[in-house]
Amino acid sequence: MKIWAPLLAVLALVIIAWLGAGVFEWTSLFGIIIPYTAFAILVLGFIYRVIKWAQSPVPFRIPTTCGQQESLPWIKQDKIENPSKTWEVVGRMALEILFFRSLFRNTQTEKREDKLGFGSSKWLWLGSLVFHWSMLIIVLRHLRYFLYPVPAFVQGLEKLDGFLQVGVPVLYLTDVFVVLGITYLFLRRVVIPQVKYISLAADYFPLFLLLGIATSGILMRYGLKVDIASVKDFAMSLVTFKPQVIPEIGTIFYVHLFLVSSLVAYFPWSKLMHAGGIFMSPTRNLANNSRAVRHINPWNYEVKTHTYEEYEDEFREKMRKVGLPLERE
Amino acid sequence: MAKLPKKEELLQYNYQVPATDWMDTPVEFKPGTYCYGAKGKNLEAVGFPNARDWSPSEEDWKLPEDWKGTVLEGIADRLSKYRSFRLFMDICVRCGACADKCHFYIGSGDPKNMPVLRAELLRSIYRRYFTTSGKLLGRLAGARDLTEEVIKEWWYYFFQCTECRRCSVYCPYGIDQAEITMMGRELLNLLGLNTDWISGPVANCYLKGNHVGLEPQTIMSNIEIMLEDIETITGKKIEPRFNRKGAEILFVAPSGDLFADPGIYTCMGYLMLFEQIGLDYTMSTYASEGGNFGFFTSNEMAKRLNAKIYAEAKRLGVKWILGGECGHMWRVINQYMDTWNGPADFLEVPVSPITGTKFTNAASTKMVHITEFTADLIYHNKIKLDPSRNDHLRVTFHDSCNTARGMGLLEEPRYILQKVCNHFYEMPEETIREKTLCCGSGAGLNAGENMEMRLRGGFPRANAVRYVHERYGVNVLANICAIDRAAFPALMNYWVPGVEVMGVHELLGNALVMDGEIERTMDLRMRPLPGKGDDDDV
Structure with a gap:
């Protein structure tokens, strides 16, 4: 159920797009209304979620310290893993966000009879990194459809991505890598029993959706070719807010577009928001300096305590007997 | 059980x-995997x-x-x-x-x-x-x-x-x-x-000042016994004074160190060190707990228990606070205390009266970890050490979860250990520092009735200790945590017999050369030191 339901859901989305745009030719709906709506949901939803998180304060300074603290001048502080200044925190966050630092630490625990072993385990890190970076480059490459003239960095990126110069059109490495990445992330979810055990439908759904998006995109480029010039004209019409459907674009394009629309509309309400959340994680984005600089809790309130006076009142005789100084004799 | x-x-x-x-x-x-339920009277005592x-x-x-x-x-x-x-x-x-x-x-x-x-x-x-x-x-x-x-x-x-x-x-x-x-x-x-093992200590700490429920006269008699032992071992008579107004420093230890073996040996180490350097300090029977089981119940309870430390520092008029070897105590002090109960504007930025070092990393809380303090003393050659007195010990160090991952106090205790003993071995890299494995008894789980679960939780750590035990003959698991000292002896006994549990300041106490002391023939546990004195019958 956890796997089948999301798979069927994604297949349904494909069929909906195929029927809607291909058979019924509701191209305005699938080409204009849905993409605009989905994009609006993404932007507004993302902002909503971030604001929602931001509304909850960070009452305590709780970084997870992963290295030596700043203490005595002759003890070398690990400024990245245990930052005490803002720019060091920026360094730590950059490593997390760009290179998945914490995942890089990953180990695998093995039990052999009465002994435990901790082996290095970098596959999850590698698979995630390959997937996320491919995804980022692919999204940036897509800017060529939305910008005129195409910026030099996008062209450079395309060149780099296709440097193998295999086939016509040139094969983009990221197209291969993104599929490999998604496949790996899916396979480990079904092959590793413990990961399968913790997985929810919400973990499979985005994987299937992304796979659908990648497949339809690849099909468009290498197989069922679409008219790239028309796609560009259409994309430009969308970004300039003069939307105009171009009838010649193949149905596969609408499938791709609909799946992307589904993904971006789903994004803010799903676990995919880890993309925004990681920036706000209090165990990572705070300096470990709460002994040097007082951290303020906005909802800190007075509490009832057991005062020294009450304590002395209770134990005065006993204290006197053992010669402890007293406030009141 | x-x-x-x-x-x-x-x-x-x-x-x-x-x-x-x-x-x-x-x-x-x-049975064996969970704790007893909280007793009504203990919840009532703190208004839960x-x-x-x-x-x-x-x-x-x-x-x-x-x-x-x-x-x-x-x-x-x-x-x-x-x-x-x-x-x-x-x-x-x-x-x-x-x-x-x-x-x-x-x-x-x-x-x-x-x-x-x-x-x-x-x-x-x-x-x-x-x-x-x-x-x-x-x-x-x-x-x-x-x-x-x-x-x-x-x-x-x-x-x-x-x-x-x-x-x-x-x-x-x-x-x-x-x-x-x-x-x-x-x-x-x-x-x-809640559990009985957490709510009991919380009620104790709230009313009596410490988890184990030591009343002031009991603290004094426990200390008395330690002082007698110190006199036997070193020939030195020490007279620390409690609840003393006008001292420069308030020293707060986890109450486990005032209470039982092996924590008391760590406490003896503190007392000997302070005596040797002539520290102007006092301890308090009211704020006699650095640890905080309230932290294992609710934020509010933790704050209520923690409040005593600043309140007592203010009442006694000290300049700053020194804290003993304890794990979650330091998570609380590092990440919560100042936010809850500060600002400690009645205190001064801590300065070591011996070395003049200003602890700017504690400029706001005004509370220094004892291993920071001692490492600084050793670095400046302010104490004389004879590490050969620990030569019969092969030592490894267990990073407490809280000081490692909620503070980053990694090198300070290691520096001390390297100076006070000649045989120090690290456990495998994947099991120390920020990757340290828990004793399995933290956060209030060190009860007796859940021993099976504690043994299971402690197994990964014990496995790493066994590795250095078999490889290097390690026979001491050093640590800077009262829960470790309370929990590890049973765990080691079960998983790695032959490994003892010692606080860093116990080892320091062994090695510390005190002015005017007699020749040391015993360690702080009053056991003969091999190769020293007349017990050496070669």
């Missing part, structure tokens, strides 16, 4: 997952709700009326107060990187001890009542109804987490199960559900 299983029996587990989905796998209260005697093994947990509303309101309240909570409920992708990082999972194979799944116990309720998808799709969205069974499951597993934060080191988003466990325990406390 349940009978302890044999090692072979205990190790009969694997990491296979059950055939049934976790939501359909009910929790089994097996639903104070009554109850037992987790009974069907009826005597929950208050409308317990469900209380829990849901409690969740809503905490979601609005803690960004960590809301965020950690939302952004987990269930990648599983944390799964085999938890010592309880490693040592038990119970999948609900994977941090991710322990978090899902609470997340599933969050989804059901606080997210649209959970309300609409229910189980398909990973949501489930809040039932009494869920509450029991929470209680079982949130008191099977030592808040050690190891999972958080490996999580790509820094999701911290300790934070989720803390929220879970707060919610349980709203229903009067």
Whole structure:
């Protein structure tokens, strides 16, 4: 159920797009209304979620310290893993966000009879990194459809991505890598029993959706070719807010577009928001300096305590007997 | 207490997952794996709700009326107060990187001890009542109804987490199960559900000043015994004074160090050091606890217990505070104390009266860790050490979870150890520093009745100790934590016999050369020092 339901859901989305745009030719709906709506949901939803998180304060300074603290001048502080200044925190966050630092630490625990072993385990890190970076480059490459003239960095990126110069059109490495990445992330979810055990439908759904998006995109480029010039004209019409459907674009394009629309509309309400959340994680984005600089809790309130006076009142005789100084004799 | 299983029996587990989905796998209260329920009188003493005697093994947990509303309101309240909570409920992708990082999972194979799944116990309720998808799709969205069974499951597993934060080191988003466990325990406390082992010490600490419930005269007599031993060992008569106004420094130790073997040896080490350097300090019978079991119940309770330290520093008019060897005590001091009970503007930025070193890293809390203080003394050659007195000991060091992952105090104790003993060996890299493995008894789990679970949780650490024990002949597990000192002896006895447990300042006390002392023939445990004095019958 956890796997089948999301798979069927994604297949349904494909069929909906195929029927809607291909058979019924509701191209305005699938080409204009849905993409605009989905994009609006993404932007507004993302902002909503971030604001929602931001509304909850960070009452305590709780970084997870992963290295030596700043203490005595002759003890070398690990400024990245245990930052005490803002720019060091920026360094730590950059490593997390760009290179998945914490995942890089990953180990695998093995039990052999009465002994435990901790082996290095970098596959999850590698698979995630390959997937996320491919995804980022692919999204940036897509800017060529939305910008005129195409910026030099996008062209450079395309060149780099296709440097193998295999086939016509040139094969983009990221197209291969993104599929490999998604496949790996899916396979480990079904092959590793413990990961399968913790997985929810919400973990499979985005994987299937992304796979659908990648497949339809690849099909468009290498197989069922679409008219790239028309796609560009259409994309430009969308970004300039003069939307105009171009009838010649193949149905596969609408499938791709609909799946992307589904993904971006789903994004803010799903676990995919880890993309925004990681920036706000209090165990990572705070300096470990709460002994040097007082951290303020906005909802800190007075509490009832057991005062020294009450304590002395209770134990005065006993204290006197053992010669402890007293406030009141 | 349940009978302890044999090692072979205990190790009969694997990491296979059950055939049934976790939501359909009910929790089994097996004796030896959980603590006794909180006693009514202890909850009442600090004004916790639903104070009554109850037992987790009974069907009826005597929950208050409308317990469900209380829990849901409690969740809503905490979601609005803690960004960590809301965020950690939302952004987990269930990648599983944390799964085999938890010592309880490693040592038990119970999948609900994977941090991710322990978090899902609470997340599933969050989804059901606080997210649209959970309300609409229910189980398909990973949501489930809040039932009494869920509450029991929470209680079982949130008191099977030592808040050690190891999972958080490996999580790509820094999701911290300790934070989720803390929220879970707060919610349980709203229903009067805690453990006897936590609520007892909390009540003690609140009324008597320390967890173990030492009254002032008992503290003094315990100290008296230590002083007699110090005199026997060193020939030096020491007279520390308690509750003394006008001292420069207030010293606060975990009460375990005032109470029992082997903590008292660490305490003797402190006292000898302070005597040797002529420190102008005092200790307090009122603020006689650095640790904070309140931290294992609720934020408010933790703050109430912690308040004594600043209050006493103010009353006594000291300049700054020095803190002893304790794990969660230092998580609290480093990350919470100033925020709760500061600003400590009646104190001064700590300066070592011996070396003149200004501890700017403690400029606001005005509280210094004793290993920072001592490392500074040694670095400046202010004390004389004879590490050969520890030559019969082969020492390894266990980083406490809290000082490692909630502070980053890694090198200071190591520096001291390197100076006070000649045989020091590190455990494997994957098991020390920020990756340190918990003793399995932290966060208030060091009771007797849950010994099987403690042994399981402590197994990964013991496994690493055994490695250096077999390889280098290590026979001392040094540490800077009172819970470690209380918990490890039983654990080592079970898993790695022949390894003793010592605080860093016990080893320092052995090596410390005091002015005018007699020739040392005994260590702080009053056992003959091999190769020294007349006990050496070669």
